[in-house]
Amino acid sequence: MSEKGNIIFEFNDFRLDQRERYFARGSERIQITDKAFEVLRVLLEHSRSLVTKDELLAEVWADSFVEENTLDKNISTLRHVFEARDPGVAYIETVRGRGYRFLPDVVIAVRDTKPAFAQNGDLPSVELSAAEVREPAPAAEQRSSTVRKTSTRWVWLSVIGILIVGLAAFAILRSRTSGGIPSGKRLAVLPLVNSTGDQNTEFLSDGITDGVTDDLSRLSGLEVVSRNSAFRFRSDQSDVRKIANTLAVDTLVTGDVKRLGDKYVIDIRLIDGKNDSQLWANQYVRSSTDIMTAQSEIAKDIANNLRLGLRPFEIQAATSRSTQNNDAYQLYLLGRYHASKATEDSLKQAIALYRRALDADPNYALAYAGIARCSSIMAFSGWTMKSSEAMEQTREAATRALDLDSNLAAAHASLGWVDYVYLRDWKAAEQEYRKAIGLGPNDAEIHASFAHMRSVEGRSDEAVSEAERSVDLDPVSLMTNTLYAQALFFAGRTDQAIKQTQKVFEIEPNFWIARNLLGRIDVSQGRYAEALTEFENARAHSGIGSIVPITEIGYTHAKMGDRAGAEQAIADLRASGRYVPFYSYAAIYNGLGDREKALDNLERSVAEHEADAVFIKVNGRWNDYADDPRFKTVLQQLGL
Incomplete structure (x- = not known):
């Protein structure tokens, strides 16, 4: 036709x-x-x-x-x-x-x-x-x-x-x-090099990169690799063909930001990933107050030169800004820069900056979405904030974001996360995730998060499919690859899960979440000594997240019959100075065979709406409890 x-x-x-x-x-x-x-x-x-x-x-x-x-x-x-x-x-x-x-x-x-x-x-x-x-x-x-x-x-x-x-x-x-620039259907925006000589302006170069990536991701007919994978090449962009091959892209966007008096000079290049030839280039000279418009212009120019066959109003819609307030925009960029580091301190800084952006523009929907995302990360074990408090903050921010802009995919995903982890409303969660994926099909984090939910439900095939899609969009991300391995593990595809963790270690040998997962796989197969090695590695590299590997160390000692080792882990948790979820104690008492204490703590975990508790249906460690009336009640409370 x-x-x-x-x-x-x-x-x-x-x-x-x-x-x-x-x-x-x-x-x-x-x-x-x-x-x-x-x-x-x-x-x-x-x-x-x-x-x-x-x-x-x-x-x-x-x-x-x-x-x-x-x-x-x-x-x-x-x-x-x-x-x-x-x-x-x-x-x-x-x-x-x-x-x-x-x-x-x-x-x-x-x-x-x-x-x-x-x-x-x-x-x-x-x-x-x-x-x-x-x-x-x-x-x-x-x-x-x-x-x-x-x-x-x-x-x-x-x-x-x-x-x-x-x-x-x-x-x-x-x-x-005909002729000219080929229409590359899969593209990556590499981080713009900060050539200003001022590290304090790195948030601008990163912010422009993020903004252009987001804008291009909204264009029909173009698949854009996630930020996480693109930023793996921040320090070395010399071998364009290798980068394009690693990310499986046709085209790369590269560039740098320089300072010229009170102006910023932004050089942007469109590179053919197959032969390293320059397809198009342009230079944008802007003051700091014009960075917001520069980002939109860059995305529009790239879209036009890719020849995607889009109408002008479609490109305009994809590159429109949700604020016209430059102060709010720059505070948002700075918040996003800190959020990308994903430490407790950086997430708190990001939330504070997003709130300052809202002071400048109370209707800035993206700032609310940013607060929701940061808060959802802080709902996991090992932070100073209780899981329930973090989830409530996520819900409030995501709801406000969608009140202002109902088409924000990330905010729908945040609400989906709250619905199943906190509120245990699985039907509502699925609806939010499907909205999110429909609005943001190129967002790897949304696919990974939905895969997580499907794993928890025991819908393994769907979980693996969503996790595969997240890796397609974010091929060298440590987290998406680890979550893919986790989906394979919960699906009973253990050998594939182990191979997938090895792919993570090829990128970063000491990524603690993958080490922790490999330890859990070892425990499931009775390789306790190997598991302890993995958990100790995870603990050494996890920073404030050490609550998780300490819990695993305690459970493993318990399964080995080493009660003293398990009790030492409990003591380490209590001495950590951080919020320790009841689920951690439940897991260790489970390993020790202390059924009453395990169920007592599990019930309190569910009552507190802790994020960790939702795993119990697919976590084989609780299989022996399947016929226990108290455990059945817990599953009902979780909606599982």
Whole structure:
């Protein structure tokens, strides 16, 4: 279809415009990748009919070999999009072992794109239902692997007169856009180098990088690698081809920030990742009060030069600012800079800076979303704040952010986190996560967080799928790779989980969360001595997070029959000077076989709404308690 005329599919207020590469519901432009767009197009062409997996793979990935799980990920993405906007309505049916069927009725409009030289208004159009466009479907095994051939023949016969004129105009338009910069569909924005000589301005270079990354992530048809992976190359960007290969991207954005008197000079370059050639470059000279507008201009210029086929208003919408107050914006950038360090002190600094940004602009939704994100991190064990207090702060900030801007994906994800960890409302949590993924499909942290929830529920296949997607978007992030390993572990895929932790150690040998996870895997297989080595390594490198490995050390000593070692761990927890969740004591008493104390502390953990308690359904350490009435009550209280 792609070269013959403009096909527009309409269903349930959704609209997919094939030639313009436009997918929307009402006035909302929906961002999906090119491959997800093509998968949806094929399903729409055959609405209410089975399309086999082989047919979809042959149609969408005709020139490359991919595994079925690549198709499954795109189907999952589309389901997230529909669920976020139409909760509870089934759009895509899985025909087990065969393929997929698109369920709603689809109306197809066949139009020619108006030629540049047309004088008399819009050209005619023909609108047909999907059933009218198709011939009766033959048996699946007799279909051509290229499914579009039979299904669209009558469309082209019905509009052949229009296409004679339209194809001529199309040829003219193509001649104007051929050549030049290739349209890289997967891109990474590397951290801008701070060349000012002043470390205190690093938050500006990082802030511009983050802002441009966020803006480009909102563009349809472009997949942008997460900040975490891009920032792994802060110190060395010399080997562009290696970086592009590591991040699996077509194109890289690089640049630097210099100081010239009272101005900042921002150099931006667009680099072809395959051959290290410069595709485009520009320089922006701005005062500190104009950094906000510079960020928007940079993102717009990159989008235009990537030739994604987007309309000007779409680029404008993606790069619009949620504040016009420069002081608020700079305070937000500084807050984000501190938040990225993810230590307790830096998170507290970030929250304080976000609050100052709100003093400057009380309606700055992103600042509230920033507070919510920082607070949700502080809900874990090892911080000075109680989990319940951190969760309440998360809920308040995320709710306020969405009151101001209902399209903030990160705020929806924060609410989803609160719903299942704190409020134990799993249905509401799923709705928030699906909204978040629909609004921010390129956000690796959202996919990782949703994977975490699915693991806790025991929905292992979905957890692994979401975790894989997070790693696709953030391939060298320590946390996303570790959470992927955790999802594999809870799914019972232990060997794969171990291999995944080794990938983390290739990036950072002493990443304590991965070391702690590997220790837990060792414990599950009875390798207690090896586990203690991993936990001690984790403790040595965890800083304030040492509550977690100390708990694991206590549990492991208990399982080894070393009561003195377990009691020493309990003493270490009490002497830590930090908030120790009741769950830590419950875990160690569980290992010691002290059932009453284990359940006493577990019940208090649930009553306090501690984040750690939600794992008990999938944590094999509690399997022996499955028939205990008190344990069953705890599971009911958790909604599991």
